[in-house]
Amino acid sequence: MTDTELMDLVRKTLFDVAPDLEGEELEARETFHDQFEIDSMDFLNFVIGLAKATGVEIPESDYPRLQTPAGAVAYLRANWAAAST
Amino acid sequence: MIDFAMPSLGADMDAGTLVEWFIKPGDAVRRGDIIALVETQKGAIEIEVFQDGRLGDIKVGPGERVPVGTVLATILEPGETVPSPAAETPPSAVEEAAPPAPLSPRPPMPQLEAERAVPAAAPGEAAATRPRITPAARRQAAEKGIDLATVSPGAEGVIGLAEIAAVAAIKPAPAGETRARRPGIDLGEMRKAIAAAMSRSHRDIPHYWVSQTIDLTALFAWLEAENAKRSTAERLLYAAPLIKAVALALKERPELNGHYGEAGFVPAERVHLGIATALRGGGLVAPALHDADSIGLEELMTRLADLIPRARAGRLRSSELSDASATFSNLGEGTSEAIMPLIYPPQVAIVGCGAATLRPFVVGGKVEARRLLTVTVAGDHRVSDGRRASQFLARLDALLQKPEAL
Numbered sequence: 089m090t091d092t093e094l095m096d097l098v099r100k101t102l103f104d105v106a107p108d109l110e111g112e113e114l115e116a117r118e119t120f121h122d123q124f125e126i127d128s129m130d131f132l133n134f135v136i137g138l139a140k141a142t143g144v145e146i147p148e149s150d151y152p153r154l155q156t157p158a159g160a161v162a163y164l165r166a167n168w169a170a171a172s173t
Numbered sequence: 174m175i176d177f178a179m180p181s182l183g184a185d186m187d188a189g190t191l192v193e194w195f196i197k198p199g200d201a202v203r204r205g206d207i208i209a210l211v212e213t214q215k216g217a218i219e220i221e222v223f224q225d226g227r228l229g230d231i232k233v234g235p236g237e238r239v240p241v242g243t244v245l246a247t248i249l250e251p252g253e254t255v256p257s258p259a260a261e262t263p264p265s266a267v268e269e270a271a272p273p274a275p276l277s278p279r280p281p282m283p284q285l286e287a288e289r290a291v292p293a294a295a296p297g298e299a300a301a302t303r304p305r306i307t308p309a310a311r312r313q314a315a316e317k318g319i320d321l322a323t324v325s326p327g328a329e330g331v332i333g334l335a336e337i338a339a340v341a342a343i344k345p346a347p348a349g350e351t352r353a354r355r356p357g358i359d360l361g362e363m364r365k366a367i368a369a370a371m372s373r374s375h376r377d378i379p380h381y382w383v384s385q386t387i388d389l390t391a392l393f394a395w396l397e398a399e400n401a402k403r404s405t406a407e408r409l410l411y412a413a414p415l416i417k418a419v420a421l422a423l424k425e426r427p428e429l430n431g432h433y434g435e436a437g438f439v440p441a442e443r444v445h446l447g448i449a450t451a452l453r454g455g456g457l458v459a460p461a462l463h464d465a466d467s468i469g470l471e472e473l474m475t476r477l478a479d480l481i482p483r484a485r486a487g488r489l490r491s492s493e494l495s496d497a498s499a500t501f502s503n504l505g506e507g508t509s510e511a512i513m514p515l516i517y518p519p520q521v522a523i524v525g526c527g528a529a530t531l532r533p534f535v536v537g538g539k540v541e542a543r544r545l546l547t548v549t550v551a552g553d554h555r556v557s558d559g560r561r562a563s564q565f566l567a568r569l570d571a572l573l574q575k576p577e578a579l
């Protein structure tokens with residue numbers, strides 16, 4: 089998957105867990121919390137959604153790396169590659 | 174024949190707009206079924222029916238805004254016959270002939286109907302019978318004059334903007350066609366509703382507040398070990414054991430769990446905990462998590478994960494807006510230390526939690542950095558005193574020290 093496709097996946101997953109945000113523009117380097125008032129429940133649902141879509145197991149200790157859209161894309165790229173080799 | 178009336182979905186609702194009927198006259202209904210969608214200040218609420226039977230006549234059509242208590246439709250009880258369309262008498266004649274029916278199938282204060290005991294619909298039950306529609310999609314559809322019944326849901330049974338766009342592409346926008354006002358949450362209207370409810374609370378309820386700082390170090394250690402063993406989808410947020418403990422402690426303090434109405438205080442037999450949920454952009458809604466004291470932590474997490482996004486999207490069910498017996502307000506991570514909340518009438522208590530943060534605390538005679546949570550109970554002096562709230566907090570503290578038992 090390209091970074092563009094991964095960003096689309098991040099966007100789609102976010103809108104699935106927070107349908108009230110659908111149509112919003114994502115700022116790649118700003119945290120989900122700061123841009124969208126994402127709380128711990130939204131974030132957990134978001135991580136679950138990403139794990140389901142990609143098969144990447146995301147331990148709780150890695151949550152800080154997924155706080156921004158760009159961070160989530162980078163994390164998925166790195167771990168997806170690792171998982172599939 | 175029973176009249177099915179516009180329900181009161183909280184102290185702050187005086188009217189609602191009927192958006193959509195999900196069934197038609199003659200269709201069988203079962204207690205707990207969702208039969209209509211009503212737009213309120215808290216979004217588009219799925220209205221449940223509270224008896225078995227068949228839908229008789231529909232009295233209020235889509236787009237009509239009517240006060241609470243207005244008859245929306247009639248429900249024929251089991252055994253009653255559906256009037257045959259051929260032999261139909263004019264509606265006015267039927268009404269005159271019918272014996273005076275109760276104004277509403279539910280009393281004006283449905284929260285007091287403790288024995289009603291309707292099991293919460295299983296999450297996803299409604300989704301199985303009709304597609305989920307995102308609020309943005311609903312808006313778009315209303316703006317473009319697209320009948321949602323003509324839109325096929327996408328891959329996961331959800332109608333989103335893409336599905337609306339697909340239909341819009343083949344259907345030219347009708348000129349000047351008027352549609353029902355769009356469902357969804359109007360934050361300005363919601364602010365008015367909150368203002369009305371909280372003004373009433375502040376005016377009518379003689380509040381007292383009692384606070385305690387509770388050491389959650391053991392809970393967080395247990396949670397970390399537990400979550401390391403669990404897959405992503407099975408992990409717990411600290412809110413889950415916290416809610417369970419609050420509900421268990423409320424169960425033991427009936428003076429904090431119930432409703433104060435015209436007849437005075439009526440304790441609730443069960444603990445349906447309202448979960449105060451902040452909306453993005455402002456606004457607050459506190460849907461009930463039914464039987465929060467008697468479900469396991471996994472079930473509690475599953476229900477929270479379902480309830481909170483629906484609250485934000487304005488897609489709650491009527492029972493969730495009318496059943497709460499007390500409210501839980503959790504400021505959550507990265508917020509402030511403590512909150513002094515106001516009670517949501519006609520409830521008699523609210524439990525507010527600040528952020529769980531590392532702060533100095535005395536353990537075994539020494540000051541240590543511990544994970545601390547300041548919990549504040551607001552109680553109603555017409556029903557209880559600070560002593561009761563203090564006992565509640567002591568019990569809550571004890572429960573939270575043994576998270577594995579929750």
